[in-house]
Amino acid sequence: MSAKRDRILFWVILTAVSVLFVYPFLWLISASLKPRDQVFDNVLIPTTWAPGNYVSIWQVAPVLSWFVNSVVVAIAAALTVTVASAVVAFGFAYFRFPGRNALFGLVLATMMLPGAATMIPVYLIWNSVGLATTQVPLWAANLFGSAFYIFLLRQFFLGLPRELFEAARIDGASYWTLFWRIAVPLCRPALIVVAIFELKASWSDLLKPLIYLRDPALYTLPRGLKAISDQFGQAGEQRWEIVLAGSVVTIVPMIVIFFLAQRHFVEGIATQARKG
Amino acid sequence: MSTVLPEQGSRIRSWVTGFRRRETLAAYGFLSPWIIGFLVFMAAPMIASLVLSLTDYDALRPANFVGMSNYQQLLLDPKVRVSLANTLIYTVMMVPGTMVIALALALLLAKVGRRSVGFFRTVFYLPVVTPKVAVGVLFLLLFNGQVGLINSALSLVGIHGPQWSTDPLWVKPGLVLMHLWAVGGTVVIYLAALKNVPRDLYEAATIDGASAWQRFRRVTLPMISGALFFTFIVETIAGLQTFDEAYAAFYGSAASATYSSDAALFYLIYLFQQAFQFLHLGYASAMAWLLFIVIIVITAIQVRLSRRFVYYEGR
Incomplete structure (x- = not known):
């Protein structure tokens, strides 16, 4: 009996906490649909509806091209990091060769390296090849894989039965065939996890676009939202309804992807724990 | 390195033959993206940033060596x-x-x-x-x-x-x-x-x-x-x-x-x-x-x- 009462109590607490977590989203969406003078009235259902805010925002800022830029950069970042990390992870998982453990230790060690430590020389590299004000630096480093994803994918590749590869070797398959035709199809769920994680990381990134992008036409959505909030927010014209609509446009695509790929998000996070 | 102990010599030899093996070459082929990325985007920048930190570089004029003065200024x-x-x-x-x-x-x-x-x-x-x-x-x-x-x-x-x-x-x-x-x-x-x-x-x-x-x-x-x-x-x-x-x-x-x-x-x-x-x-x-x-x-x-x-x- 008491176990059941406890369970109901827990359920009530969790529901109350959930309201705290969801309310800011509801507030944001509702406020983005209000006229300027009612933004802060903290009423959930707008007294006066102003869906025109979403028309105004396309007029005052090139939001559509920012959206396209974000999509292009995020897809490039996710694709490159997934393929490159998988290639490297397979190298560590399948082969036995001198220097393997030392190199893998190095991969793990670089996970601790803060991005800030290399930020300035990396900028100078892109500057010296004339790409410092383009979108290329936002994703091109992903061509070389990323330590955490290499670690994650190596775990999955190690889980595949070795006989599978040996049989294929006897049949004359090349190493690349082992990777591309056997390992990759069997680890597709893990690859999706990596791609989605990077998609989210790239979509949210503010620092790199701040460093590299000068031309507003090249902005990604987070950089664009920052520009909108500089122009129309606290220090600017105080047109909060524009800033709010911009926030919604930045957030919603990620929420949609989250709902589509929820299972993979949760799997990916849970795998992080096993590493601990 | 004029005298190499016998057992050390054989270890080095087995390491070298290990490198010659096709499998090892293939393995380093698979690892090459990360190795290149590590050298270009991590190792070199870490060293470059250490060198830069000893200069007054401002992207406009050529850098001058200033020793530890940036670190003194930090404090x-x-x-x-x-x-x-x-x-x-x-x-x-x-x-x-x-x-x-x-x-x-x-x-x-x-x-x-x-x-x-x-x-x-x-x-x-x-x-x-x-x-x-x-x-x-x-x-x-x-x-x-x-x-x-x-x-x-x-x-x-x-x-x-x-x-x-x-x-x-x-x-x-x-x-x-x-x-x-x-x-x-x-x-x-x-x-x-x-x-x-x-x-x-x-x-x-x-x-x-x-x-x-x-x-x-x-x-x-x-x-x-x-x-x-x-x-x-x-x-x-x-x-x-x-x-x-x-x-x-x-x-x-x-x-x-x-x-x-x-x-x-x-x-x-x-x-x-x-x-x-x-x-x-x-x-x-x-x-x-x-x-x-x-x-x-x-x-x-x-x-x-x-x-x-x-x-x-x-x-």
């Missing part, structure tokens, strides 16, 4: 001190806060039925997928001292809320609260760890007469200590590199002019300003190295601590 720069203090204070509040609240929520989730877990987990995870720049913008609105939602809600229960976004004393607690909104990622990690605790351990403890608190303290905590430690390190490193939400809320071309207090000046924000707004690339490189050293020292202390507190099964 005297009041903004370095303020931003480092801000970052540490924030991290010290944020990390334990995240861990305690995430653990409490994960324990609650572990106790309710399977069907509701999925629903709550989704709700808790939504803020995690929200870009931090939007979180920073939301912060200014929700935590506005006069008309913000937080203070309006507080006034309902008779509390006169502080000026979260302008009072230097309340800016960091406000940012911590905003960060706690995205606690869901840690909740999911803890929940996965809790599910891996063998049930028979609890049954054995109950038979031995352990109270609920003792079961938590002696069974649950040791069994999930690996996950606790992992989030401890990851959250600390993330806290020390806080940028997006604070910069979005308080800095930028226009906003920096209105907000004069340095209460939200995080170390990475000041580093970014020095490097890319004032183009003090030499000085900023010294700042980057200081941050790198701070992170290494703190992580090393944490790893030391973990040897005492983390329980690894099978060791």
Whole structure:
């Protein structure tokens, strides 16, 4: 009996906490649909509806091209990091060769390296090849894989039965065939996890676009939202309804992807724990 | 290297023949993307940044060697001190806060039925997928001292809320609260760890007469200590590199002019300003190295601590 009462109590607490977590989203969406003078009235259902805010925002800022830029950069970042990390992870998982453990230790060690430590020389590299004000630096480093994803994918590749590869070797398959035709199809769920994680990381990134992008036409959505909030927010014209609509446009695509790929998000996070 | 001991010689020989093998060549072929990336985007930049930190490079004129003077200036720069203090204070509040609240929520989730877990987990995870720049913008609105939602809600229960976004004393607690909104990622990690605790351990403890608190303290905590430690390190490193939400809320071309207090000046924000707004690339490189050293020292202390507190099964 008491176990059941406890369970109901827990359920009530969790529901109350959930309201705290969801309310800011509801507030944001509702406020983005209000006229300027009612933004802060903290009423959930707008007294006066102003869906025109979403028309105004396309007029005052090139939001559509920012959206396209974000999509292009995020897809490039996710694709490159997934393929490159998988290639490297397979190298560590399948082969036995001198220097393997030392190199893998190095991969793990670089996970601790803060991005800030290399930020300035990396900028100078892109500057010296004339790409410092383009979108290329936002994703091109992903061509070389990323330590955490290499670690994650190596775990999955190690889980595949070795006989599978040996049989294929006897049949004359090349190493690349082992990777591309056997390992990759069997680890597709893990690859999706990596791609989605990077998609989210790239979509949210503010620092790199701040460093590299000068031309507003090249902005990604987070950089664009920052520009909108500089122009129309606290220090600017105080047109909060524009800033709010911009926030919604930045957030919603990620929420949609989250709902589509929820299972993979949760799997990916849970795998992080096993590493601990 | 004129005399090589016999056994050493054979070891070197086997290493060299190991390299000649087709398999080894193929392996390094697979690793080559990472090796190139490591050399070009990590090793070389780390060395370059060390060299830059000894110069007065400003991207316009050729660099002059200035020795340790950037590092001396670091120690005297009041903004370095303020931003480092801000970052540490924030991290010290944020990390334990995240861990305690995430653990409490994960324990609650572990106790309710399977069907509701999925629903709550989704709700808790939504803020995690929200870009931090939007979180920073939301912060200014929700935590506005006069008309913000937080203070309006507080006034309902008779509390006169502080000026979260302008009072230097309340800016960091406000940012911590905003960060706690995205606690869901840690909740999911803890929940996965809790599910891996063998049930028979609890049954054995109950038979031995352990109270609920003792079961938590002696069974649950040791069994999930690996996950606790992992989030401890990851959250600390993330806290020390806080940028997006604070910069979005308080800095930028226009906003920096209105907000004069340095209460939200995080170390990475000041580093970014020095490097890319004032183009003090030499000085900023010294700042980057200081941050790198701070992170290494703190992580090393944490790893030391973990040897005492983390329980690894099978060791």
